[in-house]
Structure formats: C-alpha cells, structure tokens
Amino acid sequence: MENKQAPIDLTLEKNYDSDFCGSIPLHLVNLVQPHGVLLTLEKGTLKIIQVSENVQEFLGVDVEALLGQPIARFLPEQQFTDIQAKVQKQVTEEKIPFSLTFQTAEKELALTALIHPKEEYVLIELEANAAPPAQHSFMALYQQIKYITSLLRKANTTHEVAQIAVEELKKLTGFDRVLAYQFDPQWNGIVIAQAKEEDMDDYMDLRFPASDVPKQSRELYFKNPYRLIPTRSYRPARLLPIINPLTQRFTDLSECNLRSVAGVHLEYLANLNIMASMSLPLIIDNKLWGLISCHHKQAMNPSYEIRSAMELLSGIVSAQLAAKEKEATIELKSRLRGIHAQLLEQLYNNQNFVDGLLNGPVSLQDLLNLSGAAVLYEGGIWTIGKTPSPQDLKEMMYWIRRNHGGNVFATDTLPHQYVRAKDFKEVASGLIVLQINAEQGEYILGFRPEVLQTVNWGGNPNQAIQMEPDGKSYHPRNSFATYQEVVKNTSLPWLAEELNAAEVLRSAVLEKIIKERY
Structure with missing residues (x-):
C-alpha cells in the first residue's frame, strides 16, 4: 500500500545533513x-x-x-x-x-x-528607533497576542497549532508567506503549515534537505530569538579594524541580529523569488523542533515591536506544540497500558507463555502494531500473522545473535541492514527483537511490512549543493519544483512508547518463564 504523506520520522536512506555546510564558521564573518x-x-x-x-x-x-x-x-x-x-x-x-x-x-x-x-x-x-504605528502600540499588540494565544489553546493537534500560528502571524506582520517547518530525525525540514499570497509558490507538505539549514545555523537559533534579512540585496558592512584589538581574532557575532548572511543563502533567497525573510525557532525541551519561516517579495524591515511580538509568539507556539505532543503521547501510553494489562492476564492464565502472547482476545500484534510475530524458544518456532518462513527465521536468528546483543532491538529498514530480508521485505521491512536467551537463540520477533512512502522534496535534494570546479565555491539549487522520491524497503517507524512497551513486556515474559521453570 502506498502512503501519500510520508511521516515526519520516516528513516531516509541518504543523509542530507552536509558536513561541509555545517562546518562553515557563520559567527566569524566580520x-x-x-x-x-x-x-x-x-x-x-x-x-x-x-x-x-x-x-x-x-x-x-x-x-x-x-x-x-x-x-x-x-x-x-x-x-x-x-x-x-x-x-x-x-x-x-x-x-x-x-x-x-x-x-x-x-x-x-x-x-x-x-x-x-x-x-x-x-x-x-x-x-x-522609529515611532511605531498605532496598530503596533503596546496595547494593540498585547490584544492581538492574547487573541492568537486563545486560538492556539483551542487547537486539537500539532498541525492545527501550526496552521493557526502561520495564519495569524501572516495577518500580524504582513509577510507574503509564512511557513511552519518540523525537523525529521535527520534534520530535513517538512512544511506542516502554510499561509501565503495566491501568487506565491505552494510548499505545503514538501521536505527540504538538512543542508538548507545546516548544523551551524541550527545551533545559532539557540543564541538568537530570530534571524532577520530585511533585503537580500544589501551590501555588507565590515567591522573596522578587521581584527579585534583585544582578542587578535575576528569578533564573535553569534548573538548579533545584525550578523551578515553567507552569500550562498542570499542566492537561496533569490532562487525562492523572495527579497526579505525572517525565521524564528520552535524549541521544545531544549531541542530545535522546527522553524517559523516568513518570506516577502519586497524588502521588509519589521519594527522592534513586531519582532518582539513574533519572538513572544514563537515561544507560545512552542509551548502549545509541546502540550499537544504530550497529550498524544499520554493517550498512546494509556492505550498501550490497557493492552499490556490484558496481555499480562493472558500470560499468567496460560501454562505456556507463548499462548499468552499469541493466542487470545489481544496479542503481541495489538501491543506493538505488528503484521506478524514469531517466538523462537527451546528449539521450537510459533508464529502469528504474516512472517518469514521458518528457515528464514532461523537464519535471521543467527544474524541477530552476531549483530545485536541488547534486550530490545528495532529497525524500520531491515533490508538495508540484513540483505537476506529483501527476499521477504513485504512482510518484514520492520523488525523488533525481544531477547529471551541470546546464547540459546531464543527471541520474540515482531514484524512490520514494507510501506512505500512518497517523499515530496522542495527541489532535488541530491542537487541541494552545487560545487564549483575549484572545490571551494558552491551554490544552492536553483529549482524548488516538487521532486518525488519513493522510499522502499522501509516500514512504519517504531515509536518510543512502543519500544518502552516492548521492554516492559520482555521483563514480564522473563518473569513468567522463571516461574514456569522453578
């Protein structure tokens, strides 16, 4: 089955987080x-x-x-x-x-x-310090911030929070386009919300490779509440003297809003057909969760009052996003606890722990969202749902023993790690392993099928950085036309809550086995 919208935490085969871009000292530009x-x-x-x-x-x-x-x-x-x-x-x-x-x-x-x-x-x-217009007075901005905050609190999901945020920020600031990005585990950014003028390009649901916001830039968002470029056509001003007389080095501009932008980023803005931009970080639990990115077709320099309001709202949006993610996590944990409780009851009401896991009103499949499961124990193999053949399971067991010694191991890209799995990727592109006794080759295995995911990129990510022949100069891609990539040999990702549930279940199974034996 093909999933039209790839999940944010999909594991991609290629890493687009450029070491080259991430090593450029953006804070020492002078x-x-x-x-x-x-x-x-x-x-x-x-x-x-x-x-x-x-x-x-x-x-x-x-x-x-x-x-x-x-x-x-x-x-x-x-x-x-x-x-x-x-x-x-x-x-x-x-x-x-x-x-x-x-x-x-x-x-x-x-x-x-x-x-x-x-x-x-x-x-x-x-x-x-220009006098703000009446609509940007303290009272007017305070009222608007209170109104936007009340809307955000009524949202039910992270996507609703993000959409309300970009729509209201567009009204507040007058930017032509406002986007909300969320970073995936490999630092590619996916647009999860958008508000724009009709003649602006549509970037909704597109991914942008990690090299667009490299590591160095991401780190600077913890030192700057926003990044403003009023016009891409500016002529930068040098610091004089060039070398700081006190340090005998370039002055560290990490925290400066005025810090100049790398020429390649100004090219990037030109290729986006925008003149001005402003971006604000979305920080959750001291981690960069995403960005709010504002674009304008003409030069634009928001007043300090508007910038301050945007800075405050980015913090409020971050808090609301965190709250919605926490609510979803609590709901999932509650559901898993209910299934786990039923499984425990089955475990202890059956003489054989295998029957308790695989046969009953609920099974291991329900707890870990599996298409199939297998138990390899005391030389026997028991299965439920769709699984590889018994011979394939035995060979997989030897691979697990050689390569993975932890209590719980999971992957959503098994065919990339275990070549033989390509023969049965339709049933086992995802694997979770609960170790019973590795020395004896005893495991509980859970499987997820291949799910073809269509990833829509904003331009070809393989052409995100175009190097000059000298190997030093480089340019950003000049096209942001949608580039589709179909991700194969991959299952739905394993959630942290599912891995925790697997760990707890493993402990219960081991306790049951000890009681059976002794």
Missing part, C-alpha cells in the same frame, strides 16, 4: 547587515575599539572619530550609567532592547540598542 550599526567596546572602560564601516551614513560620524572614544561621550549620563549596570550584571542574556539617544555636535538620534556582554568585550547593536 560583516554586518547595514540596517544597523555594531560597536565593540572594551569591557572595563567601555571605549569603542571596533565599529561597522557604515557609521557615517547611519550615525553621521566617521569611523576615526569613534575609535578609541568612550561611549559615554555620545550618550546622556543616565543612559551610560544604565549600560554600565547592564554590562556588570549581565542582564541582557534575553536580548531585551532599550532606547538610546546618540548625541553628536550636530544632532541627536533615537536608537534601539541590544547589548551583548562577552568575557573580554561588549557588543552593542544599534538600529533606528
């Missing part, structure tokens, strides 16, 4: 986006030791006029005192923006500032 200015300060004196080269057009002051000067010279006294306190108390870890008035002989500029205290220096990001 470049910032020009919609703001970056200052590096000596930690003790708060003297300016590095500035981004766009200060003249942004602040109206030459680079030379700033370098070596105390930041106090350009700020009202109270604001300077506030900065000192924030640096000393390290209270800016949550990236709370605050207002600064940058003073020169000619003018005063109202700016929004973010401070990042490091061990040896302090980074200050400055952006223009």
Whole structure:
C-alpha cells in the first residue's frame, strides 16, 4: 500500500545533513547587515575599539572619530550609567532592547540598542528607533497576542497549532508567506503549515534537505530569538579594524541580529523569488523542533515591536506544540497500558507463555502494531500473522545473535541492514527483537511490512549543493519544483512508547518463564 504523506520520522536512506555546510564558521564573518550599526567596546572602560564601516551614513560620524572614544561621550549620563549596570550584571542574556539617544555636535538620534556582554568585550547593536504605528502600540499588540494565544489553546493537534500560528502571524506582520517547518530525525525540514499570497509558490507538505539549514545555523537559533534579512540585496558592512584589538581574532557575532548572511543563502533567497525573510525557532525541551519561516517579495524591515511580538509568539507556539505532543503521547501510553494489562492476564492464565502472547482476545500484534510475530524458544518456532518462513527465521536468528546483543532491538529498514530480508521485505521491512536467551537463540520477533512512502522534496535534494570546479565555491539549487522520491524497503517507524512497551513486556515474559521453570 502506498502512503501519500510520508511521516515526519520516516528513516531516509541518504543523509542530507552536509558536513561541509555545517562546518562553515557563520559567527566569524566580520560583516554586518547595514540596517544597523555594531560597536565593540572594551569591557572595563567601555571605549569603542571596533565599529561597522557604515557609521557615517547611519550615525553621521566617521569611523576615526569613534575609535578609541568612550561611549559615554555620545550618550546622556543616565543612559551610560544604565549600560554600565547592564554590562556588570549581565542582564541582557534575553536580548531585551532599550532606547538610546546618540548625541553628536550636530544632532541627536533615537536608537534601539541590544547589548551583548562577552568575557573580554561588549557588543552593542544599534538600529533606528522609529515611532511605531498605532496598530503596533503596546496595547494593540498585547490584544492581538492574547487573541492568537486563545486560538492556539483551542487547537486539537500539532498541525492545527501550526496552521493557526502561520495564519495569524501572516495577518500580524504582513509577510507574503509564512511557513511552519518540523525537523525529521535527520534534520530535513517538512512544511506542516502554510499561509501565503495566491501568487506565491505552494510548499505545503514538501521536505527540504538538512543542508538548507545546516548544523551551524541550527545551533545559532539557540543564541538568537530570530534571524532577520530585511533585503537580500544589501551590501555588507565590515567591522573596522578587521581584527579585534583585544582578542587578535575576528569578533564573535553569534548573538548579533545584525550578523551578515553567507552569500550562498542570499542566492537561496533569490532562487525562492523572495527579497526579505525572517525565521524564528520552535524549541521544545531544549531541542530545535522546527522553524517559523516568513518570506516577502519586497524588502521588509519589521519594527522592534513586531519582532518582539513574533519572538513572544514563537515561544507560545512552542509551548502549545509541546502540550499537544504530550497529550498524544499520554493517550498512546494509556492505550498501550490497557493492552499490556490484558496481555499480562493472558500470560499468567496460560501454562505456556507463548499462548499468552499469541493466542487470545489481544496479542503481541495489538501491543506493538505488528503484521506478524514469531517466538523462537527451546528449539521450537510459533508464529502469528504474516512472517518469514521458518528457515528464514532461523537464519535471521543467527544474524541477530552476531549483530545485536541488547534486550530490545528495532529497525524500520531491515533490508538495508540484513540483505537476506529483501527476499521477504513485504512482510518484514520492520523488525523488533525481544531477547529471551541470546546464547540459546531464543527471541520474540515482531514484524512490520514494507510501506512505500512518497517523499515530496522542495527541489532535488541530491542537487541541494552545487560545487564549483575549484572545490571551494558552491551554490544552492536553483529549482524548488516538487521532486518525488519513493522510499522502499522501509516500514512504519517504531515509536518510543512502543519500544518502552516492548521492554516492559520482555521483563514480564522473563518473569513468567522463571516461574514456569522453578
């Protein structure tokens, strides 16, 4: 049977999480986006030791006029005192923006500032502090956030939470397209929710290879509440001097919102036909579960008020997703506990534990969602449902003894690991093993059939990275047309709750066997 929508935790044969992309030091680029200015300060004196080269057009002051000067010279006294306190108390870890008035002989500029205290220096990001429109006032945004939160709480599933989130974020921000991605176990991202303008490409249910968001980028989402690119056509501004005078290295820009983007990512945005993008992490249990990705056909720089609202909502969405996943897990555990209780009753009401597992109102098949099961014990073989032949089972037993010594072992890609299984993949592409006595070749085996899964990719994942002949330069794929891959020799994946249930059942079986013998 062909399953049209592949599950998120489907095991794919190829790993698209590029080591090459994941090794690029994105935090040591020495470049910032020009919609703001970056200052590096000596930690003790708060003297300016590095500035981004766009200060003249942004602040109206030459680079030379700033370098070596105390930041106090350009700020009202109270604001300077506030900065000192924030640096000393390290209270800016949550990236709370605050207002600064940058003073020169000619003018005063109202700016929004973010401070990042490091061990040896302090980074200050400055952006223009434009007055928000009425619809972005604190009260208006608070009301909208409360309304969106109430909608999210009414959702019944993770997909409903994600769909409500993208629809409401699109209304709130005005982005042309908002997507919710969920990462699979191999870090490919699948679009689980979408809200878009009619003329935008449809990416719903498409997977994007892990190299699109490589390891280095994923790690940076734990240091940045969002990643904003107001326009892909910007000219990056260098930090001057290039080498940080205090560390004699490039300045670490991991936590900076202004950090410039790799050229290959700007190409990627161009190939998507978008000019501006913003992404926010969905973090559950301190793990990156997915992303909210916002696209716009024109340049777009959301106000700090909107960014803050989006940051807050991404946290609320993450919490709601976690709650729905927990509810589904509790429901599954409850169902499995009920079946397990019936199986235990059968085990202890039958003289032979095999009869208790395989024959009765419920069986091992019900507990572990199996198409077939076999018990190899004391030289005999008992089966239920669809299983490999007795000879195939014996040969499989020898393979298990040689390769897997744990109490419980499971795979949803048996033919990839055990070549002989390709001959009976229709009944045993998935295998779970409960060890009774490995030395004697005694096992409980459960089987799942091959399920052909159609994976819809956003472009050919095998062409996600296109290297130049020099082996150094590379480009992203230039087409995101749907590319279909049919995954074979694979069963439905084993859930963690099913593996736990198998472990508990194994203990009960061993206890029953001991009582039978003694």
